[in-house]
Amino acid sequence: MAKSITRLGKPPEDSGFGAAVDPYANQLDKVGRRKRILRVWQTAYLGGLGKHVQFMQFGQPGLRPLIWLHSVDYPMAPPWGLCVDAADMGFSVVSVRRPGFGETSPVSTIAEEVRLLSDFLEEAEFENAVLIAEGTARRAGLRLAQASERIAFTLLARPAYAAPSFGSIEPWIRDLLIQTVQTDAGARLALTAISHFGRRSGHLSLYENFLKVESDTQFIHSQTRDLAEAWACVCALKPETFRRELRNLEPDPSLTPGALAGFPGIAVIGADTQAEWRTSFEAKSAELEIATAILPSGSLFALYQNAGALLQLIEDCA
Known part of the structure; x- marks a missing residue:
């Protein structure tokens, strides 16, 4: 279940880190379901590592955590409407700015990123969480899911593990x-x-x-x-x-045939993904033995423009 993490950790006195901002994006009963609701970014201090993580939590405590790791191309929280819909379906969106983005401390390796994210999950005491790892977050997200008992199910969105070429990119x-x-x-x-x-x-x-x-x-x-x-x-x-x-787009030596057999997760892309990439995605997913799904539209922004289909997929699979 989700816990409010507005005051996660306590920084040292000389850190210059101010008091966390109380989230007001989760009081849906007070503002009306479809009015614009601001999403508040906060910064948590992880005392064990001496590092910070910037995050946005949307949804009342008690909802199932939906941990969202962005890709390099769009380091942003999901649209407010998706967050509202997620809350309606019992999920609290926790969008995490990854190392080096925003106020989150930088790291040098995937192992360091996994430790940072794992400590964040531990200090927040999340349980039975669903993890969404988009694009370049796939490598760290996958290893986090495999290492953390707090992650129950993982959705790898446009995981970029099988693009044989740049396709029609300029x-x-x-x-x-x-x-x-x-x-x-x-x-x-x-x-x-x-x-x-x-x-x-x-x-x-x-x-x-x-x-x-x-x-x-x-x-x-x-x-x-x-x-x-x-x-x-x-x-x-x-x-x-x-x-x-x-460099997360380079071949991952850990993704050998059958590497994801039995892994509690699914790989997802949008229906408008260019044909060459979609073909290689489906072939590589079959080789890894992970289930796949195609959202009704979109490519780069497929998750955000298919909120209903995405949330239903998670509810059905997770």
Whole structure:
């Protein structure tokens, strides 16, 4: 069950860390079901590690935790409407900014990230949680789920474990991604180029042109405030964090045939995922022996634009 984690941990006196903000996003009975409800980001201090984790919790204590780990491309909490729908179905969304994003402390390895996230779950005393790991969060999320008894079920969203090529991604974006994984200097240049494009053409244009999926574009223009916050978070990344994230797209030696047989989880993509990626996703998932599901629309933003189908899938499987 979910516990309120507004005052998780206590920082040292000289840390400069202020009092946590009480969440007011969970009082649905007081504000009306469909009015805009602000989601409040908070920062927890993990005393055992001396590190911070930034998170957003939506839903009254007592609901089943739905732990959400974002990908590098969209470091944002789910839309408020999805959070409301999740609460209606008995889930408390806990969106976690991963290491190096926002106010969450950076790490150097996957093992360090797993320990940081595991300590966060332990101090919050979550139980029977469902974990959603998107995109570049797949490697850390999968290892967290395998190591933590507090995770009961895992959804790997667009897990990026089987893309044989860059598909129809714009060549200049492809070149930036290749440059990023090679060196920290390459990552620094790539971040500078992406930020420059965002200032010149607008970050919404960058998101639109990444995959050129109409359903994703509709979502982008319906969530401009969230996209702006996500974009600001991306632009603030350190080159080493950016590089570490994109290296999660490289082949994972632990994902051998049958590696996920019996794993309590499912792999999910959107119906508008380009055909080449969808084919390789289905083939690799079959090789790993993990069940799959296709959400009705979308690619990059498939989870967010299919709230009903996503939550029903979790309720049915978890």
